[in-house]
Amino acid sequence: MSQEFPPTPKEATPRAMHDMGGVSKFMCLKVDTEPHALSEFDKQVDAIRQILGDRALMSTDELRRGIEAIPEADYHRLSYYQRWLRSIAATLLGKGVLTEAELRAALEAP
Amino acid sequence: MNLLEADSDRLLAAVRALLAAKGIMDAGEIAARVRATDEATPAQGARMVAKAWTDQAFCRLMLADGTRAAEALGIPMRGLPPLGVLANTPDLHHLVVCTLCSCYPRAVLGYPPFWYKSAAYRARAVRDPRGLLAEWGTVLPSGVTLTVVDSTAEYRWMVLPLRPAGTEGWSEPRLAALVREGDMIGVTIPAISATRSGPAC
């Protein structure tokens, strides 16, 4: 890209890493405008989030906040819906809907 | 090991199993919700646009209360975020983004496209919107200003694009078939000579 987009003073710390408007390190990225179909994983995570919202167990605001709390390196490494799942699990653990012991057992199950 | 760092497929299986064991939701409900969500596609929004182009009263309703306009066309909106509609004019073009996450008018456009959720889109839309539009080959006519709407809070926003020249007398379904997903976000402009893009999802 021929145009330069220098860092702005406001984009430095303490800006939260998900707050991406105009952030210089992303300004020269090309946009992949191709359609990419959602996987079964993606659609199931999306559906789970919707149902949790309907059941008043987790709100959109909590989902967003949980995503924002993901460490920056993981945030960029994880796919969009992997971030959602991580936020869902963290939020449900934090609220006691699931316990760590339960989740550990379920992860260790064959 | 931090449980949250588990492999995502294993984490999904574990969460599903626990939610079912606790009677919160089972596989059947999840599958039903997936099917229901698949029903929302850009065709819904395109129907609204086509009707607004041909029916002045509906156009006024759509601009005043997008939610009620969607409901008037049978699109379920109850419990969903309010829908705002941004009218393009010959002098003004709108572009929708969510720089903080990916808020998108899902009820009328379906799942947000991959590009809408990307760091590139979220960063560039507010700082270099015209450069961003060029990724789709979109160049605004001279004299047209651009307003970028950053969806930061409660509303979900869609664009009501300009009706293309040469469509006088067209039926609503024929007009709706012209309107693409990108036209209702503002990255493209509908025209009768525009190349059709691939499937919506």
Place this chain on the structure above:
Amino acid sequence: MRLASGTVVRVRDDWPETRGPCHIRTPHYLRGESGSVLRHLGDFPNPEEAAFARPAPLCPLYHVRFDQPALWGEGAPGDAVVVELFGHWLEATP
């Protein structure tokens, strides 16, 4: 006190991110910037509280218009960025 359409406002140059875990829907690029209120969009539960499952009082939400080139020091004249901002982030300037 409701902000009327046309009121010139400044976004508070505040950074709650420095004070601990938070959830803020005011983009960084607007902090300290001036814009004008387009309209009141309604009153909604404060997401800054709702995100932590705390009681979330209804707060007024406004659509606020910012001159786009002024935000970045470059851009096309007449271009704008319009953003939903909660009233407690806005100070009316005389």
